[in-house]
Amino acid sequence: MKPYIRTGLIWSALMIAVMVASTVWTLSALPAEGPIPVHFSLDGTPNRYGTRLEVMLVFSFVPVIAAIVSAILAVAPSLDPRGANIDVGSKAYIAVWIGVMIVLTLAHIGACMVLINAINGTPAGPGIVRGIIAGCALLFVAMGNYLPKTRPSFMFGVRTPWTLSSDMAWEKTHRLAGRLFMIAGGLGFIGAFVMNGIWLALQLSALVFAAAIISVVYSYFAWRGADDHDEGTSLTV
Template identity: 75%
Template sequence: MKPYIRTGLIWSALMIAIMVGAVVWMVDALPKDGPVPVHFDMEGTPNRYASRFEAILIFSSLPAISAIVTVILAIAPSLDPRGTNIDAGRKAYVAVWVGVMIVLALATVGSCMILVNAVNGTPAGPGIVRGIIAACALLFVAMGNYLPKTRPSFILGVRTPWTLSSDIAWEKTHRLAGRLFIGAGLLGFLGAFVLDGIWPVVPLVALSMTAALVSVIYSYFAWRSADDRDNGTGRTG
C-alpha cells in the first residue's frame, strides 16, 4: 500500500470513529417514543420531525457515506490511467482527502449536538451551523492552496477536455482556480459569521460555483493558446 493512501485511511478511520461515537451518543439521548427533530433551519431550530427509527437511520447514514467516500478515495489512484500523476501530486490528494473527512466529521458531530439540544429543549442557536459552514469554507481554502500542485488526472482537479489534453492548460487553469477557491473560501468564512438567517451559506455556495465555472471557461482559452494542445504528455513539471 502506498504511504499516502495509508495516511488517508488512518485519518478516515479516526474521523469515522468520531462520527460513530457521536451517533451512538445521539441515539442514547433520543426519547423512546414520539417524534424526533431531524431537520433544522440556519438558527438550529427544528423544522421537520420524524420517528425515532427514521432519525437513527438518517444520522447513521453519515458515517456510512464517509466510509464509502474513503473506499473510493483509496482505490481511485489505482484505477486512474494517470495514477502516477496522482502519486506525484500526493500532497494535494491527501490534503483534500483529509479535509473532506474532517468536514464530514464536524458536520456529523454538529448535527448530533443540534438534535440532542433540541430534544432537551435547549436550541443550539446558529453557532454550530456557522461553525460547519466555516469548516467548509476552510476546506475550499485548503483545496485552493493545493490545486496548483496537482498533476493531470481523471480524479482530482479541474478536469475538462482542454486541461486533460494540454499540460500547459492544466497548469494555467489550476493556478487561476487555486486563487479563486482561496478567495471563495475566505469570503465564505467571513460570511459564516457576519451574515444572519440563511445568508451565511449563500456566499460560499455562490462564490465556489462561480470559481468552478470561471475555471472551466478559462481552461478552454488556456488550451487555445497552449503550444502543446495537440501533444500533451499528461504530466506537468
C-alpha cells in the same frame, strides 16, 4: 499499499469512528417514545419531527457516505490511467482527502449537538451552522492552496477536455483555480459569521460555484494559447 493511501485510510477510520461514537451517544440520549426532531431551521429550531428509527437512519447516513468516499479515494489512483501523476501530487490529494473527512466529522458532530439541544429544549442557534460553513470554507482555502501542485489526472482537479489534453493548460488553469478557491473560501469564512438567513446557507456555495465556472471557462482559453494542445492524428479506422 502506497503510503499516502494508507495515511488517508487511517484518518478516515479515525474520523468514521468519531462519527459512530457521536451517533451512539446521540441515540442513547433520545427519548424512548414520542416524536423526535429530524430537521431544523438555520437558528436550530426543529421544524419537522419523526420516529426513533428515522433518526437512526438519518444519523447513520454521514458515516456511510464518509466510508464510501474513502473507498473511492483509496482506489481512484489505481484506476486512473494517469495515476502516477496523482502519486507525484500526493500531498494535494491527501490534504483534500483528510480535509473532507474532518469537515464531514465536524458537520456530523454539529448535527448531533443540534439534536441533543433540541431534545433538552434549548435550541442551538445559528452558531453550529456558522461553524460548519466556516469549516467548509477553510477546506476550500486548503484545496486552493494545493491545486497548483497537482498534475494532470482523470480523477482529481479541474478536469476538462482542454486541461486533459494539454499539460500547459492544466498548469495555467490550476494556478488560477487555486487563487479563486482560496478567495472563495476566505470570503465564505467571513460570510459564515456576518451573513444571516438564507444568505448564510447560500453564500459559500455561490462563491465556490463562481470559482469553478471561471476555472472551466478559462481552461479553454489556456488550451487555445498552449503550445502542447492535442491536434489529433491523421489516422483512420
